[in-house]
Structures are given as structure tokens and as C-alpha cells.
Amino acid sequence: MQLPLICRLALASILLCFTSFAQSATKDCVFVLMHGKWGGPQSPYLKELAKQVSTVCEVELREMPWSRNRNYDETYESALNQLAGSVKGYRTKGYRLVFIGGQSFGANAAMAYQAYIGDADAIIALAPGHSPSLMYERGMTGSDLECAQKAIADGKPDALISFTDLNQGRQRDFKIRADVFWSYFNPNGLGNMTLTASQFKKSTPFMWVIGRLDPLYPSGSAYAFDRVPPNPNNTYVVVSADHATTPEEAAPQVLNWVKKVSTTKP
Structure with a gap:
């Protein structure tokens, strides 16, 4: 006996939900x-x-x-x-x-x-x-780090620092907050x-x-x-x-x- 259309749709919906749950449950x-x-x-x-x-x-x-x-x-x-x-x-x-x-x-x-x-x-x-330590050793960030450290010590973490970033031999100029710069480019940091x-x-x-x-x-x-x-x-x-x-x-x-x-x- 064939189920009414509404029952078949409801059953299909239940099976779809069960299948989706089973798939997600494996992850x-x-x-x-x-x-x-x-x-x-x-x-x-x-x-x-x-x-x-x-x-x-x-x-x-x-x-x-x-x-x-x-x-x-x-x-x-x-x-x-x-x-x-x-x-x-x-x-x-x-x-x-x-x-x-x-x-x-x-x-x-x-x-x-x-x-x-x-x-x-x-x-x-x-x-x-x-590699912030490599950038520091190459002389790319030394003076910028000093400026950032001073700004933070003076209670001005939002002071902007201009610097040149390095990425696999490519360079790009940025201007960012002193506290942000220090957090990423401190050679002894994170x-x-x-x-x-x-x-x-x-x-x-x-x-x-x-x-x-x-x-x-x-x-x-x-x-x-x-x-x-x-x-x-x-x-x-x-x-x-x-x-x-x-x-x-x-x-x-x-x-x-x-x-x-x-x-x-x-």
C-alpha cells in the first residue's frame, strides 16, 4: 500500500534530518x-x-x-x-x-x-x-621598536608607527598602532x-x-x-x-x- 503524499514527504524529511545528524555526528x-x-x-x-x-x-x-x-x-x-x-x-x-x-x-x-x-x-x-627576530637582525625594525616601546611606556599605545613589513622577500609599508606593532614584531615576543x-x-x-x-x-x-x-x-x-x-x-x-x-x- 502506498503512503499518502503528505506522509511520504514527512518521512523523507525525517530521513534527511537523520542522515544529516548522522553525518555531523561523525565529525x-x-x-x-x-x-x-x-x-x-x-x-x-x-x-x-x-x-x-x-x-x-x-x-x-x-x-x-x-x-x-x-x-x-x-x-x-x-x-x-x-x-x-x-x-x-x-x-x-x-x-x-x-x-x-x-x-x-x-x-x-x-x-x-x-x-x-x-x-x-x-x-x-x-x-x-x-620572523620578527630576523627582521630585527637585518636592521628593519630596531628604531621602530624603540619608538613603539616608548609610546607604550608614555601611555600612548595608539600612536602610529610606520614600518616596512617583510613577507618571503617582498616588502610592504604599513602604519599601525604602537601596541599592535610591538605585539607582532617584538623579536622576543609571540x-x-x-x-x-x-x-x-x-x-x-x-x-x-x-x-x-x-x-x-x-x-x-x-x-x-x-x-x-x-x-x-x-x-x-x-x-x-x-x-x-x-x-x-x-x-x-x-x-x-x-x-x-x-x-x-x-
């Missing part, structure tokens, strides 16, 4: 993925990685203050605090694991997050970038990955991915990877890629690692 993790310097959340370099990871985790492509649109509009600490609020929200919604990762400056931020906040379940650093690696607040599964054509590749694991707290899931991956194409090239390895961490972490 008990969130992957927050941050772009590189002067990029954005829809970076083509992150597209394939986000697509593959989304098969096992919800993916948030997050816009950060160093994007092409925001131009350093808030301090590093403020950005990380806002990310912490999002992480708390995901846990409230019932997600079991929160992965924090990114490319270039986004990788820098993932590591800074675990040193400053420390509640991520895993950290993924892809083609890590942004942007220094050799420091933040050693300051993770807990032992955390950590994945470092670097391309053979990346300027940072010759520095090897000693640069930052070896400094993080020991963890059985810590993984150092080298791929045949440059700084920009590393996330796409490494997408299958990242996906497998996410699956592994998801099954081994309580």
Missing part, C-alpha cells in the same frame, strides 16, 4: 585553519587542505589581523584571545577535539596560541613564517617561533610541515620542532613544495595525521 573535531601574511581565509593555497580535512573535521577558515583586508588592526594577544573564545564555543557545542593550524603566519599563530592560551588539542604548522615552541603550556600533538624549497627548510627540526614538549604524536614532515604550495602538497599527510590523533587522543 567530533574542528580544524581552525589560519592563512598567511597579507592573504585571507579563501587563500587558494588552503583550498585543497581544507577540502580533505573537512571529510573528518569541521573546518573554520579564519581571517586574522594580518590579512590583506585587516592590515594589523588588533594586537596579537587580542587575536589569540578571540580565537580562545571560539575554541570555548566549539567545546560548548560538544566537539571533542579542536585542532589549531595554519600556513606561514598562520602557523606562527598556531604555535603562539599554544604558548599563550594552551588549550588546543593539536597544533599544525605548515610552511611556518613571520612571533618568535623558537620561543613559543618551548613555551607550549602542555604536551600537545604537534605537526611541522616544511617544503624543500622553503627558505626555512635548511634550519631543520632544531629551529622549533625539537623545542616543543615531547609527545608520541609529534611529527616532522618534509614535502616537495615551496612556501606557498606546501599545504596542498601535504594535504594527504595532514589528513592522515588528523585521523591518527583523533583515534589516539582520549
Whole structure:
């Protein structure tokens, strides 16, 4: 006997809801993925990685203050605090694991997050970038840092600092608040990955991915990877890629690692 049309529609709706629930219920993790310097959340370099990871985790492509649109509009600490609020929200919604990762400056931020906040379940650093210590050593930021530090000490954190930023050999001029400049370009601050690696607040599964054509590749694991707290899931991956194409090239390895961490972490 064929059910009346209204009953069939109701049944189809119930089945659709059940299917959607079953699909979402299998994703008990969130992957927050941050772009590189002067990029954005829809970076083509992150597209394939986000697509593959989304098969096992919800993916948030997050816009950060160093994007092409925001131009350093808030301090590093403020950005990380806002990310912490999002992480708390995901846990409230019932997600079991929160992965924090990114490319270039986004990788820098993932590591800074675990040193400053420390509640991520895993950290993924892809083609890590942004080196305020290198810029300082090259004489690019010394006088600007002095000006910023003085302005902050004088109670004028909103004083504007003009400086030249560096991104994989490219340069670009900015004018931003003194406190914002100091937070990102202090050579001994949150942007220094050799420091933040050693300051993770807990032992955390950590994945470092670097391309053979990346300027940072010759520095090897000693640069930052070896400094993080020991963890059985810590993984150092080298791929045949440059700084920009590393996330796409490494997408299958990242996906497998996410699956592994998801099954081994309580």
C-alpha cells in the first residue's frame, strides 16, 4: 500500500534530518585553519587542505589581523584571545577535539596560541613564517621598536608607527598602532617561533610541515620542532613544495595525521 503524499514527504524529511545528524555526528573535531601574511581565509593555497580535512573535521577558515583586508588592526594577544573564545564555543557545542593550524603566519599563530592560551588539542604548522627576530637582525625594525616601546611606556599605545613589513622577500609599508606593532614584531615576543615552541603550556600533538624549497627548510627540526614538549604524536614532515604550495602538497599527510590523533587522543 502506498503512503499518502503528505506522509511520504514527512518521512523523507525525517530521513534527511537523520542522515544529516548522522553525518555531523561523525565529525567530533574542528580544524581552525589560519592563512598567511597579507592573504585571507579563501587563500587558494588552503583550498585543497581544507577540502580533505573537512571529510573528518569541521573546518573554520579564519581571517586574522594580518590579512590583506585587516592590515594589523588588533594586537596579537587580542587575536589569540578571540580565537580562545571560539575554541570555548566549539567545546560548548560538544566537539571533542579542536585542532589549531595554519600556513606561514598562520602557523606562527598556531604555535603562539599554544604558548599563550594552551588549550588546543593539536597544533599544525605548515610552511611556518613571520620572523620578527630576523627582521630585527637585518636592521628593519630596531628604531621602530624603540619608538613603539616608548609610546607604550608614555601611555600612548595608539600612536602610529610606520614600518616596512617583510613577507618571503617582498616588502610592504604599513602604519599601525604602537601596541599592535610591538605585539607582532617584538623579536622576543609571540612571533618568535623558537620561543613559543618551548613555551607550549602542555604536551600537545604537534605537526611541522616544511617544503624543500622553503627558505626555512635548511634550519631543520632544531629551529622549533625539537623545542616543543615531547609527545608520541609529534611529527616532522618534509614535502616537495615551496612556501606557498606546501599545504596542498601535504594535504594527504595532514589528513592522515588528523585521523591518527583523533583515534589516539582520549
